[in-house]
Each structure stands twice: as C-alpha cells, then as structure tokens.
Amino acid sequence: xxxxxxxxxxxxxAFLTKIVGYVIPPRLVEGERTMRVxxxxxxxxxxxxxxxxxxxxxxxxxxxxxxxxxVVAAILLWRGAGFITxxxxxxxxAALLRLAGLG
Amino acid sequence: MSEGASTGELxxxxxxxxxxxxxxxxxxxxxxxxxxxxxxxxxxLDIWQxxxxxxxxxxxxxxxxxxxxxxxxxxxxxxxxxxxxTMLSIRNGLYALSTRRFxxxxxxxxxxxxxxxxxxxxxxxxxxxGLAQPEPPASRIGFWHTGIAVFxxxxxxxxxxxLAGSVxxxxxxxxxxGAAVAAFLALVWSRxxxxxxxxxxxxxxxxxxxxxxxxxxxVPVLVAALAAVFFGLxxxxxxxxxxxxxxxKDGDPVP
Numbered sequence: 001x002x003x004x005x006x007x008x009x010x011x012x013x014a015f016l017t018k019i020v021g022y023v024i025p026p027r028l029v030e031g032e033r034t035m036r037v038x039x040x041x042x043x044x045x046x047x048x049x050x051x052x053x054x055x056x057x058x059x060x061x062x063x064x065x066x067x068x069x070x071v072v073a074a075i076l077l078w079r080g081a082g083f084i085t086x087x088x089x090x091x092x093x094a095a096l097l098r099l100a101g102l103g
Numbered sequence: 104m105s106e107g108a109s110t111g112e113l114x115x116x117x118x119x120x121x122x123x124x125x126x127x128x129x130x131x132x133x134x135x136x137x138x139x140x141x142x143x144x145x146x147x148l149d150i151w152q153x154x155x156x157x158x159x160x161x162x163x164x165x166x167x168x169x170x171x172x173x174x175x176x177x178x179x180x181x182x183x184x185x186x187x188x189t190m191l192s193i194r195n196g197l198y199a200l201s202t203r204r205f206x207x208x209x210x211x212x213x214x215x216x217x218x219x220x221x222x223x224x225x226x227x228x229x230x231x232x233g234l235a236q237p238e239p240p241a242s243r244i245g246f247w248h249t250g251i252a253v254f255x256x257x258x259x260x261x262x263x264x265x266l267a268g269s270v271x272x273x274x275x276x277x278x279x280x281g282a283a284v285a286a287f288l289a290l291v292w293s294r295x296x297x298x299x300x301x302x303x304x305x306x307x308x309x310x311x312x313x314x315x316x317x318x319x320x321x322v323p324v325l326v327a328a329l330a331a332v333f334f335g336l337x338x339x340x341x342x343x344x345x346x347x348x349x350x351x352k353d354g355d356p357v358p
Contacts, residue, residue: 006181011159017192019222021199035345037335044307046291048327051311069281073288083356090285094278
C-alpha cells in the first residue's frame with residue numbers, strides 16, 4: 001500500500017461514517033451502549049495519540065523536548081488559551097528546549 | 104419570526120444574522136488549516152496527499168490523527184492511521200442523525216447528490232450552527248453556509264500551511280513535533296469535562312504507555328480506544344436509548 005492509497009482509503013471511510021448517518025434508520029444506533037461508547041471514543045483515541053506523540057520513539061519510551069511542549073500546552077489550556085496559541089507555544093517550547101540542548 | 108417560520112421563509116434580518124454567524128465560524132475555524140498543513144508535510148505527506156485529506160476526508164481531528172500516526176510509524180502504521188481516523192469520524196455520522204431532520208426536504212425526496220454533499224459537509228461546526236437555529240429554514244442556511252465556509256477556508260489554509268511547512272524542512276528544528284502534541288492536547292481538553300471522560304482518558308493513557316514497547320507504532324492508539332469501550336459499557340443500561348451527541352458541546356476546536 002502506498003501512502004496515497006492509504007490517504008484515499010481513509011478519506012473513503014471517513015465519508016462512509018458521515019453518509020451512514022443520513023441513510024440508516026436512527027433506531028439502529030441510538031442505543032445507550034452505542035452512544036456512550038462513541039461519545040467516549042474521541043477522548044480515548046486522542047489521549048492515546050498524546051501519549052504516543054509525546055513519549056514514543058518507534059517502540060521505545062523516551063523523555064525529550066516534546067514533554068516540555070505537553071506541559072506548556074497543558075498550562076495554557078488550563079488558563080483558557082485558544083487552539084492556535086497552544087499549538088504555536090507547543091512548537092516554541094520544543095524548539096527552545098532543543099536549542100538549549102535538552103532532548 | 105413566527106410568521107416566517109410557518110411559511111418556511113426567513114425575514115431579511117434573520118437570514119443575514121444566520122449568514123454572519125455561519126461565515127464567521129467558517130473563517131475562524133478554517134484558519135486552523137495552517138497548522139494541519141504544516142504538520143502534515145512535516146509528517147512526510149506531500150502537498151497533494153495533504154490537500155486530499157482536507158478536501159476529501161474533511162474532518163480535522165481525523166486528519167491530525169492520520170498524519171500524526173503516519174509521521175511516527177511511517178507507511179507500516181498506515182492501517183492503524185486509517186482505523187484511528189475512521190473511528191474519530193464516527194461522531195460526524197451521529198450528528199447526521201440530527202441534521203437530517205432539517206436537511207431532508209419535506210416531500211421526502213432527498214436528492215442523492217445533495218445527500219452526499221450534506222454528508223461531506225457534516226462536521227462539528229456545520230452541525231452545531233445548524234442545530235442551534237430554532238427554525239428549520241435557518242437551520243438549513245446555517246448548516247450549508249457554515250459547511251461551505253469551513254470547507255473553503257480549511258482547504259485554502261491547508262495549502263498555505265503545507266507550502267510553508269515544506270520550506271521549513273526538518274520538522275524537529277522548529278518544534279513541529281511539539282506542535283502536534285499541543286494540538287492533540289487542545290483537541291482532547293474540551294472533552295474531559297465529565298468524570299467519566301477523565302477516567303476514560305486516564306485508562307487510555309495507561310493502555311497506550313504499556314503497549315508502546317510491544318506493538319508497532321500506531322497500534323497503541325487503537326488499544327487505547329478499548330478504554331472507551333470499557334467505561335462506555337460499564338455505566339450503560341441494556342436496551343435504553345440515548346440521543347446523538349451535541350456538536351456544540353462535544354465538538355473539536357478544529358473542523
């Protein structure tokens with residue numbers, strides 16, 4: 001599989017998740033179990049992503065400049081900062097820590 | 104307004120108010136496309152692949168997840184990237200259960216092309232603006248205009264970010280890997296209001312941490328999803344029904 005094929009498959013599946021909501025009878029998915037799991041799903045997946053993006057280097061766990069980005073982002077979000085501010089500050093934190101020779 | 108609602112027409116002022124809301128939401132959230140474009144080329148996708156994600160996938164959380172996983176695990180992690188992006192898009196389908204109530208024409212004939220266009224534009228912002236309007240005609244205008252506005256600006260800014268990112272070169276120099284971490288934290292932050300969501304996130308973090316050394320890159324994220332299954336089923340009562348999620352409350356800060 002080339003990366004372009006992977007991109008196109010992912011795009012097709014995303015469209016499928018959207019169109020399904022317009023064509024199936026709602027009662028099929030409005031069960032409480034389905035709704036509860038799908039409501040919690042983004043929090044679980046995004047947290048999994050945060051962990052791997054911060055601590056994983058291939059299959060090893062490492063502590064480097066990315067942890068600094070995570071901490072700075074957490075402080076800013078706690079203080080109510082907006083998305084772009086948080087993202088730019090995360091980049092700055094990681095870059096400055098590397099410049100200082102840490103991570 | 105009551106008169107307007109009964110005839111299916113909106114007053115001029117009301118229509119303008121909905122349009123103003125739709126386009127300001129579209130411009131504001133579309134701007135975040137810069138960060139996606141830059142992170143995507145930093146993760147190793149070319150400009151075409153990056154642009155394809157914004158135009159065809161068109162759901163921000165899934166796009167960030169896809170490039171994040173491919174960025175760390177390369178092509179070998181593509182199946183995990185596809186699975187994660189798809190699972191993150193499920194909520195769009197759940198929004199559709201609500202938006203279809205005002206989008207489907209009253210005569211019941213929802214043209215297939217129109218339905219497909221509506222599906223492609225069904226994201227946090229379009230659903231939130233549409234569902235926030237009290238009258239169906241305003242809901243329709245809000246949904247379509249927000250969806251189109253976000254689509255245009257998100258794609259335009261993705262291109263800007265991808266071009267800028269490809270000039271930068273090695274992503275680590277400018278801390279773009281730190282930007283990705285920060286972006287994911289910003290995405291999950293608003294979803295951690297309930298104790299249950301926080302428990303789920305904690306469980307997901309532990310699952311991802313312990314599995315990283317043993318499975319290929321990308322797979323720990325899929326394992327982390329089991330936390331949602333566990334905590335979701337734990338408190339559920341069998342057979343009960345629940346309403347679809349609310350895009351205004353459960354949405355991401357990006358499209």
